[in-house]
Amino acid sequence: MKTLTVGLDVPVGRLFEYLAPAADENDIGKRVIVPFGRRTAVGVVLGIDEPSSFPREKLKTVHCVLREAPGFSADDLRLLRFAAEYYHFPLGPVVMNGLPTRLRRAQAQAASRDVEYVLTDLGRAQSVDALPARARVKRKLLAALLSQTALLASEARELASSAAGALRELEAAQWVERRAATRTARAIAPSAPPELPPLNDDQARAVESIRGALGAFRPFLLCGVTGSGKTEVYLRVADAVLAAGGQVLLLVPEIALTPQLESMVQARFPAAALVSLHSGLNETERMRNWVAAQQGVAQIVLGTRLAVFTPLPRLGLIVVDEEHDASFKQTEGFCYSARDLAVVRASQRGVPIVLGSATPSLESYQNARTGRYVMLELPHRINGRPPRIAYVGVRGTGTSFDGIAPQLLDAIRKCIERREQALVFINRRGYAPVLMCHSCGWLSGCHRCSAQLVVHLPARELHCHHCGHCARVPEACPTCGNADLSPIGQGTQRVEATLNGHFPNARILRIDRDSTRRKNAWSGMRDRIHARDVDILVGTQILAKGHDFPHLALVCVLNADAMLYSSDFRASERLYALLTQVAGRAGRGEAQGEVLIQTEFPEHPLYAALRSQDFGAYAAALLAERESAGFPPFVHQALLRAEAPEVDTALELLAHAKEIGRGLDDGVELYDPVPATMVRLAGRERAQLLVQSESRPRLHAFLSAWRDLLAAEKSSTARWALDVDPLEL
Numbered sequence: 001m002k003t004l005t006v007g008l009d010v011p012v013g014r015l016f017e018y019l020a021p022a023a024d025e026n027d028i029g030k031r032v033i034v035p036f037g038r039r040t041a042v043g044v045v046l047g048i049d050e051p052s053s054f055p056r057e058k059l060k061t062v063h064c065v066l067r068e069a070p071g072f073s074a075d076d077l078r079l080l081r082f083a084a085e086y087y088h089f090p091l092g093p094v095v096m097n098g099l100p101t102r103l104r105r106a107q108a109q110a111a112s113r114d115v116e117y118v119l120t121d122l123g124r125a126q127s128v129d130a131l132p133a134r135a136r137v138k139r140k141l142l143a144a145l146l147s148q149t150a151l152l153a154s155e156a157r158e159l160a161s162s163a164a165g166a167l168r169e170l171e172a173a174q175w176v177e178r179r180a181a182t183r184t185a186r187a188i189a190p191s192a193p194p195e196l197p198p199l200n201d202d203q204a205r206a207v208e209s210i211r212g213a214l215g216a217f218r219p220f221l222l223c224g225v226t227g228s229g230k231t232e233v234y235l236r237v238a239d240a241v242l243a244a245g246g247q248v249l250l251l252v253p254e255i256a257l258t259p260q261l262e263s264m265v266q267a268r269f270p271a272a273a274l275v276s277l278h279s280g281l282n283e284t285e286r287m288r289n290w291v292a293a294q295q296g297v298a299q300i301v302l303g304t305r306l307a308v309f310t311p312l313p314r315l316g317l318i319v320v321d322e323e324h325d326a327s328f329k330q331t332e333g334f335c336y337s338a339r340d341l342a343v344v345r346a347s348q349r350g351v352p353i354v355l356g357s358a359t360p361s362l363e364s365y366q367n368a369r370t371g372r373y374v375m376l377e378l379p380h381r382i383n384g385r386p387p388r389i390a391y392v393g394v395r396g397t398g399t400s401f402d403g404i405a406p407q408l409l410d411a412i413r414k415c416i417e418r419r420e421q422a423l424v425f426i427n428r429r430g431y432a433p434v435l436m437c438h439s440c441g442w443l444s445g446c447h448r449c450s451a452q453l454v455v456h457l458p459a460r461e462l463h464c465h466h467c468g469h470c471a472r473v474p475e476a477c478p479t480c481g482n483a484d485l486s487p488i489g490q491g492t493q494r495v496e497a498t499l500n501g502h503f504p505n506a507r508i509l510r511i512d513r514d515s516t517r518r519k520n521a522w523s524g525m526r527d528r529i530h531a532r533d534v535d536i537l538v539g540t541q542i543l544a545k546g547h548d549f550p551h552l553a554l555v556c557v558l559n560a561d562a563m564l565y566s567s568d569f570r571a572s573e574r575l576y577a578l579l580t581q582v583a584g585r586a587g588r589g590e591a592q593g594e595v596l597i598q599t600e601f602p603e604h605p606l607y608a609a610l611r612s613q614d615f616g617a618y619a620a621a622l623l624a625e626r627e628s629a630g631f632p633p634f635v636h637q638a639l640l641r642a643e644a645p646e647v648d649t650a651l652e653l654l655a656h657a658k659e660i661g662r663g664l665d666d667g668v669e670l671y672d673p674v675p676a677t678m679v680r681l682a683g684r685e686r687a688q689l690l691v692q693s694e695s696r697p698r699l700h701a702f703l704s705a706w707r708d709l710l711a712a713e714k715s716s717t718a719r720w721a722l723d724v725d726p727l728e729l
């Protein structure tokens with residue numbers, strides 16, 4: 001009888017042991033079903049016959065080891081172990097988090113792989129014409145089977161909805177056989193690969209140096225202005241990896257970007273098996289795609305943050321597009337950075353990684369400056385025309401205009417007259433950020449959060465964008481009874497209404513999380529934009545990233561000032577990146593791109609820097625500031641976050657934690673506990689304690705010791721969690 005060490009999805013810092021009759025080394029990484037308390041749980045085998053302090057006779061026996069089903073390889077586990085250690089999060093939940101939800105449940109034991117049908121010798125001897133004309137479905141299926149080696153069940157269903165019945169009959173006649181799929185679904189008649197544009201010199205240089213690094217670990221920072229053809233560089237390198245039989249992992253920040261990228265990549269590599277992995281997929285799709293990657297069937301895996309853990313036995317290249325994007329960092333629970341783990345993964349697996357951005361994070365930029373990453377630059381747009389940025393000062397104009405300055409309206413009018421498209425960017429959805437009573441000053445606030453409720457029309461509702469709370473717009477002020485309540489400020493819905501007033505004949509499309517919530521809504525909108533069925537786009541940052549709309553000439557930015565002054569030292573870096581992204585949507589096709597930013601502070605240094613579009617110079621200035629102020633990337637940070645029903649309880653816990661931590665290592669600095677910027681969230685109150693050190697190893701040694709001491713404390717009503725390399729302070 002052997003013992004297995006098992007990781008389970010329970011939030012404790014230890015693993016569990018079970019007896020297993022005929023276990024061996026090969027079981028490591030496999031899923032197991034075990035008794036846990038009164039229930040049955042799924043876990044992952046992490047070790048066999050490891051030294052233990054448990055008396056053997058107290059151990060329970062596993063129900064079964066899922067040996068035939070997909071699990072993790074030693075390589076996969078290496079990454080997961082690293083992640084658990086680095087982010088100081090229990091290994092069990094980290095490992096389980098790496099599985100698609102379906103495979104975390106005890107019920108779904110067998111991963112249902114797609115099945116495929118192939119002709120038997122008997123089947124191959126048949127001809128379509130020998131079948132009667134009325135056997136339409138069978139004729140279709142036979143034709144498809146004769147023209148290719150195998151037909152997936154999902155493809156058969158697309159050929160004819162009654163394919164399943166016909167296939168059963170063909171199986172009974174021993175014309176076809178069924179087996180586990182050896183590839184993923186794709187268009188049945190693959191089109192020929194498109195004609196490739198010749199690379200420009202900068203692109204050619206970048207492709208050449210990355211290709212030259214295939215087969216070994218090497219991190220590249222592809223620093224390319226918007227519209228400089230970064231995607232083309234990724235694809236050319238991917239081509240070489242696929243040709244050599246490798247798998248490519250392509251990480252992107254937003255789900256909204258994946259369908260578009262997916263069809264573009266698929267069109268480029270018509271014969272390649274491509275799968276995507278993001279939270280927009282249902283559980284079955286996600287499991288199927290994960291399994292396809294894990295079995296080496298999928299050649300290209302396109303995904304958001306969580307895809308960084310996807311098992312890829314033949315991994316040859318990792319690409320992280322828009323590497324500066326904050327969505328690569330998980331901000332709750334297991335607070336990992338998918339970008340940083342991608343670099344670790346590339347180094348563990350000995351493959352190159354390309355981090356691409358027009359505005360890299362200062363962390364990556366500094367790594368490139370110091371030579372840890374190879375810097376590749378694409379300083380010019382493909383069309384040779386960077387967008388022109390100008391500012392429209394609106395200080396002192398007060399309420400004399402309805403939120404959009406006359407100069408902007410003018411530019412929009414001219415743009416439409418030229419039959420080009422305009423984008424009005426405002427970083428807030430809904431109608432107005434708050435509802436106010438003019439008689440007593442009441443503001444619509446969320447009772448569960450330190451935040452205001454946003455007015456949403458036409459449903460006349462108030463929404464909390466933080467906790468999801470939703471209420472009807474009240475008939476009268478809840479404190480004084482005054483019936484005259486007004487929405488204050490601008491959201492996308494209000495801007496849309498205003499523009500409708502000014503341009504009654506224009507076709508206006510609002511694009512935000514509300515208007516794109518329905519499945520496939522966004523792809524319909526994208527088609528309309530490309531077909532020039534739209535004159536004015538009103539949108540949030542969903543529109544800022546990565547899109548290539550060739551007819552978009554003008555970008556107007558409304559509320560950039562709201563992000564200008566913030567206590568977070570990363571605020572400028574973030575705003576510069578966001579505005580560069582938004583501005584980068586203008587003038588990607590034939591027309592010259594024009595960007596108008598409405599602001600009360602046209603002389604602000606950030607705006608001046610943005611106008612010259614010289615990221616290198618701006619980054620150097622910010623880095624100098626960070627160095628003299630002792631901020632990342634020159635120091636390494638972690639946050640201890642605490643939450644409780646009352647902020648005082650959270651602060652007490654942190655004060656105690658600081659006591660415990662003091663003196664563990666004098667090379668690690670502990671700050672005073674402070675309430676979080678947004679104290680209340682969903683009915684809990686939050687506080688945080690910052691720790692930092694110039695030495696990463698010392699910070700981590702400290703965190704390990706500190707974490708163990710904290711875990712040993714009897715907890716009050718407060719909960720705590722560590723956030724390593726936090727992005728928001």
Ligand code: ADP
Nearest residue numbers: 197198199200226227228229230231232382548
């Ligand atoms: P980025 O990701 O850097 O913003 P894209 O990769 O989206 O830029 O490229 C911008 C546009 O230029 C796309 O339409 C792309 O197809 C096109 N493009 C890229 N490289 C070339 C090239 N060498 N020649 C012609 N067009 C190109």
Ligand code: ZN
Nearest residue numbers: 437440477480
């Ligand atoms: Zn009132």
Ligand code: ZN
Nearest residue numbers: 446449464467
């Ligand atoms: Zn709320």
